[in-house]
Amino acid sequence: MISELRRTIRRQQLREMIPLADSTIYEMEQRGEFPQRFALSARCVVWDLAEVEAWLQQRRTTPIRRAQHPDVAKRKTRPVKGRDRVP
Incomplete structure (x- = not known):
């Protein structure tokens, strides 16, 4: 039986479709939030x-929660000083 051949894309084509940094895509792959790449050869990875395309369609239809703002009072460098109090 001949199985259906599925089209693959290389990194440059992926960058044209998905405007995210390589590191962001890699992290999302590791968390299971993005399709996994696979190797065609030792130097060629594809998706x-x-x-x-299914991931893109799902992102279009599902709202994404925005990240919360960090609590800047807990920073270790350049901590936020307390507000000046007027007597």
């Missing part, structure tokens, strides 16, 4: 185009 399944259908999986990437």
Whole structure:
């Protein structure tokens, strides 16, 4: 039986479709939030185009929660000073 051939894309094509940094995509892959890449050879990694397109469609239809603002009072460097109090 011949299985259906699925189209793959290389890194440059992925960058044109997904405007995220390579490190962000890698981290999302590690967390299971982005389709996994696979190696065609020792120097060539690709993504399944259908999986990437499905991920894009899912992102368009599902709202994404915004990250909370960090508590700047807990910074170790350049901590925020207390507000001046007027007597």
